[in-house]
Amino acid sequence: MTINLALRALANGSRLQILKWLKHPTRHFPRQVDGDLVKDGVCSVFIARKLRVSQPTASEHLRILSQSGLVRSKRIKKWTFYKRNEIGIRKVKHLITSTI
Numbered sequence: 282m283t284i285n286l287a288l289r290a291l292a293n294g295s296r297l298q299i300l301k302w303l304k305h306p307t308r309h310f311p312r313q314v315d316g317d318l319v320k321d322g323v324c325s326v327f328i329a330r331k332l333r334v335s336q337p338t339a340s341e342h343l344r345i346l347s348q349s350g351l352v353r354s355k356r357i358k359k360w361t362f363y364k365r366n367e368i369g370i371r372k373v374k375h376l377i378t379s380t381i
Contacts, residue, residue: 287373290349322364
């Protein structure tokens with residue numbers, strides 16, 4: 282994780298919105314057939330629908346968030362689920378405050 286990747290991830294409103302939704306997934310997403318919203322994360326399909334974007338667009342946002350260490354992904358069957366990486370978020374906050 283670098284400060285550049287973190288700032289790139291945070292510089293987009295859609296990615297910030299995803300992070301906000303993932304903070305309280307049961308408030309923002311419906312129950313899933315596979316995977317627990319809190320334990321396993323939210324299916325990328327639900328994230329794309331909520332953002333009102335195509336699956337490839339949502340996947341790109343989630344890839345950037347993953348590379349920056351802000352979210353973690355988990356495969357269950359043929360689906361990918363995403364949840365916040367609270368340790369990564371704390372590291373990014375530290376990087377930002379120690380750089381300024």
